[in-house]
Amino acid sequence: MFGLLVLMCFGDKLDEKKIKELEDVQRSLLINSRRFNVLNFWPRVTKFVFRKKWQEFWQLRNQQTSVYMSLIRERRTIKEGRLSKAKEDHDHQEYVLAYVDTLFDMQLPVEKRKLNDHEIMSLCTEFLAAGTDSTSTTLQWVMANLVKYPNIQAKVFDEIKGVVGIDYKGEIKEDDLQKMPYLKAVILESLRRHPPAHFVVPHAVTEDMVLNGYLIPMNASINFMVAEMGWDGKVWEDPMEFKPERFMKKKISEEEEEEEENDQGKVLFDITGSKEIKMMPFGVGRRICPGLGLALLHLEYFVANLLWSFQWKAVDGDEINLEEKQEFTVVMKIPLQAHIIPHSKD
Numbered sequence: 001m002f003g004l005l006v007l008m009c010f011g012d013k014l015d016e017k018k019i020k021e022l023e024d025v026q027r028s029l030l031i032n033s034r035r036f037n038v039l040n041f042w043p044r045v046t047k048f049v050f051r052k053k054w055q056e057f058w059q060l061r062n063q064q065t066s067v068y069m070s071l072i073r074e075r076r077t078i079k080e081g082r083l084s085k086a087k088e089d090h091d092h093q094e095y096v097l098a099y100v101d102t103l104f105d106m107q108l109p110v111e112k113r114k115l116n117d118h119e120i121m122s123l124c125t126e127f128l129a130a131g132t133d134s135t136s137t138t139l140q141w142v143m144a145n146l147v148k149y150p151n152i153q154a155k156v157f158d159e160i161k162g163v164v165g166i167d168y169k170g171e172i173k174e175d176d177l178q179k180m181p182y183l184k185a186v187i188l189e190s191l192r193r194h195p196p197a198h199f200v201v202p203h204a205v206t207e208d209m210v211l212n213g214y215l216i217p218m219n220a221s222i223n224f225m226v227a228e229m230g231w232d233g234k235v236w237e238d239p240m241e242f243k244p245e246r247f248m249k250k251k252i253s254e255e256e257e258e259e260e261e262n263d264q265g266k267v268l269f270d271i272t273g274s275k276e277i278k279m280m281p282f283g284v285g286r287r288i289c290p291g292l293g294l295a296l297l298h299l300e301y302f303v304a305n306l307l308w309s310f311q312w313k314a315v316d317g318d319e320i321n322l323e324e325k326q327e328f329t330v331v332m333k334i335p336l337q338a339h340i341i342p343h344s345k346d
């Protein structure tokens, strides 16, 4: 997942060694983020009290800056080179835009200036940190449930088979995924039952306000019980059960409205919460996760291809344990172990 996002962030011409360096420094910062949190309080004082911790922090931070800066500069040179070559050759060969390219061109509307390299680094760090663990943790939860419930796994496999045909030996493509509502329902059910973030990023209001009779003071840190919302028995039937069917539109009788016919068997759920909020694994409103569409696409793509290539089985005598553990995201306490057996499609 990290490799894929690095590719989307910095484009295709990357040195493997640099990707590895980037991964190492990003992981160290993530793992140590809770330890370093204390440095946010009274930096003037903690500079002396936690001198060693500050040194450690700055060492990692300098390492991070050096790796990111060289990647940013390299990409800028590649971009400028390719664009001027394309002009010279009147060559309209497609240039695949990377996330960082969009930042080079961005103009801040109020300050009327471009982003500097440190701001670009900060946004690239956010892109990689926010998108990697959240998606890979969710993927692990989805696969764990598919191993635990072989009947659900078989249903997804049958759906894929129905779309591509049993003789198909290639990769499941993005267009095929649009025709797999049950697969989408499995992913939504996993996000409801095992959201990788049990809270969103803290929010605040810019002036005092009263909501449902409660005073929300200006600048108070506000958060939402994301996991509890998805497990609320007043909203969800058997909330702790893994039932993807709850996201499928119920089949209706033939006599019912003809216009509803097209919706039968489809997933009809608004994950953005624009009409009502029954769960919010990506947050809702203005600060909703901007990677939502990308995350769902990646999850559907990986799950479909992992199931199309292999049958996933529990290791003999092993119960799939769905206990949770808080790391950067909420992960499986005992990571998934499974036997994978290639499907014979001959």
Ligand code: HEM
Binding pocket: 005, 126, 127, 128, 130, 131, 132, 134, 135, 138, 196, 197, 199, 200, 201, 202, 280, 281, 282, 283, 284, 286, 287, 288, 289, 290, 291, 292, 294, 295
């Ligand atoms: C299953 C995968 C993911 C989940 C569950 C998830 C969840 C979330 C949540 C709960 C928030 C905070 C929303 C709030 O504060 O109200 C968030 C923010 C964010 N996410 Fe995701 N995310 C996922 C994947 C991704 C991906 C793939 C990317 C980009 C590559 C991404 C980029 C971001 C960014 C940049 C923010 C901060 C937005 C802001 O500050 O306004 N996320 N995400």
